[in-house]
Amino acid sequence: MIADYSGAVTKAEPRIESTPTATAESVGGPGLPQERRLLTTIPGPRSVELTARREAAVARGVSTVLPVYVAAAGGGVIVDVDGNSLIDLGAGIAVVSVGNAAERVVDAVQDQVARFTHTCFMVAPYAGYLEVCEALNRLTPGAHAKKTALFNSGAEAVENAVKIARAATGRAAVVVFEHGYHGRTNLTLALTAKNMPYKHSFGPFAPEIYRMPMSYPFRDGGRDGADIAAEVTTKIEKEIGAHNVAAMVIEPVQGEGGFVVPAPGFLPALETFARANGIVLVADEIQTGFARTGTWFACEHEGVIPDLITIAKGLAGGLPLSAVTGRADLMDAPHVGGLGGTYGGNPVACAAALGAIRTIEEQGLLERASQLGETMRTRLTTMAQHFPGIGDVRGRGAMIAVELVKPGTLEPDPAATLAVAKACHAEGVVVLTAGTYSNVLRLLPPLVIPDHLLDEGLTVLEKAFAALA
Numbered sequence: 001m002i003a004d005y006s007g008a009v010t011k012a013e014p015r016i017e018s019t020p021t022a023t024a025e026s027v028g029g030p031g032l033p034q035e036r037r038l039l040t041t042i043p044g045p046r047s048v049e050l051t052a053r054r055e056a057a058v059a060r061g062v063s064t065v066l067p068v069y070v071a072a073a074g075g076g077v078i079v080d081v082d083g084n085s086l087i088d089l090g091a092g093i094a095v096v097s098v099g100n101a102a103e104r105v106v107d108a109v110q111d112q113v114a115r116f117t118h119t120c121f122m123v124a125p126y127a128g129y130l131e132v133c134e135a136l137n138r139l140t141p142g143a144h145a146k147k148t149a150l151f152n153s154g155a156e157a158v159e160n161a162v163k164i165a166r167a168a169t170g171r172a173a174v175v176v177f178e179h180g181y182h183g184r185t186n187l188t189l190a191l192t193a194k195n196m197p198y199k200h201s202f203g204p205f206a207p208e209i210y211r212m213p214m215s216y217p218f219r220d221g222g223r224d225g226a227d228i229a230a231e232v233t234t235k236i237e238k239e240i241g242a243h244n245v246a247a248m249v250i251e252p253v254q255g256e257g258g259f260v261v262p263a264p265g266f267l268p269a270l271e272t273f274a275r276a277n278g279i280v281l282v283a284d285e286i287q288t289g290f291a292r293t294g295t296w297f298a299c300e301h302e303g304v305i306p307d308l309i310t311i312a313k314g315l316a317g318g319l320p321l322s323a324v325t326g327r328a329d330l331m332d333a334p335h336v337g338g339l340g341g342t343y344g345g346n347p348v349a350c351a352a353a354l355g356a357i358r359t360i361e362e363q364g365l366l367e368r369a370s371q372l373g374e375t376m377r378t379r380l381t382t383m384a385q386h387f388p389g390i391g392d393v394r395g396r397g398a399m400i401a402v403e404l405v406k407p408g409t410l411e412p413d414p415a416a417t418l419a420v421a422k423a424c425h426a427e428g429v430v431v432l433t434a435g436t437y438s439n440v441l442r443l444l445p446p447l448v449i450p451d452h453l454l455d456e457g458l459t460v461l462e463k464a465f466a467a468l469a
């Protein structure tokens, strides 16, 4: 049927039947019962049915950790279409830090979506975009003048940080680090270290990217952070020339690389070197930022003040939004019209971000992240005493991981890691893996998860370790 454009309102019949969700819990958010509830095996029959449809319709390159189809989520649970309620220790890869369908996010989005959904900030701007930029200029480390530009995804933010650094310095080279992850676009794949599954068969990659050694205390014998930084800076001077380097891009705690926390002194030494040589220091805080580690940004733990920060994931309570925030002089280096994109800083996503920021501030989620981190670290450290396959427990705030090895060695054990993850999934606990060697089990719960659910999730994890022995 063709709609009536004469001015009269005609209600069109829905064209696509939505997939029925089995549970009464069609409304998510913090009001969902905060319980682990298994009504079927995981995945249940409805999820299995949807997986069959997915196989016919969705490209296989897009993989899935746990094939349960979601009906609702909120607080610390994900409810699937079979009525199972799973404990969420992944937060959609550190995205829904304020919880799924968080009240302030939902309210702000509903209000915005009813007013307008898109105009394109480059065509006709709106105040929500400005408010997000003002908030990020305020919340990021450093008292200097700052500006912000908004984009859609983490990778897009990193790409733009590189563009800004190149425009500001007139230099081409970009320094990155072993085990780093920065996204899946061509430039960010060049910046990313790991081949499978990210880079394999997708080259050639962008040039002028130089990868440097990373401080990885568990694997480098706990070497001094400043010593490794000195090795990095010597390599930069000898192999690239510091005056050719536009930017140094580093995650203060590596995310996909396996929650690698560099030794104290490593990041500050890089900051000093960057300052001395006019190199733009870019902190990729896409996974670590926005309250995840107990501070707004992880570089605050070592008092590092980056020139530019890339922000995404936790920024907008689940809506796609990313940002580059940094020194106003650098941010203004690209010519007018040089930055942007159709959807960047979409008004609905901006409303969500403002809702997420209020939630973090009102609910004290920085402190909560530290508390959750303490609980996880304490429980995992105790587990490590009983399970010799746990080689290391590390992370910051509510970003904690264990690295699994063959007992008594540094030899990675990806098979055990996968087995533990799968055992948790079967018991209704969502955990994620990571690491260059695929041997890191990482925990990134929503910061609003209730204590009893986190405890239960960790007990399930402990049983999964026990089953390995």
Ligand SMILES: Cc1ncc(COP(=O)(O)O)c(C=O)c1O
Residues within 6 Å of the ligand: 093, 153, 154, 155, 156, 158, 181, 182, 183, 184, 251, 255, 256, 284, 285, 286, 287, 288, 312, 313
């Ligand atoms: C540190 C870091 N940088 C960049 C990205 C890419 O973000 P996106 O997947 O939104 O493009 C990620 C995603 O995991 C990340 O953790």
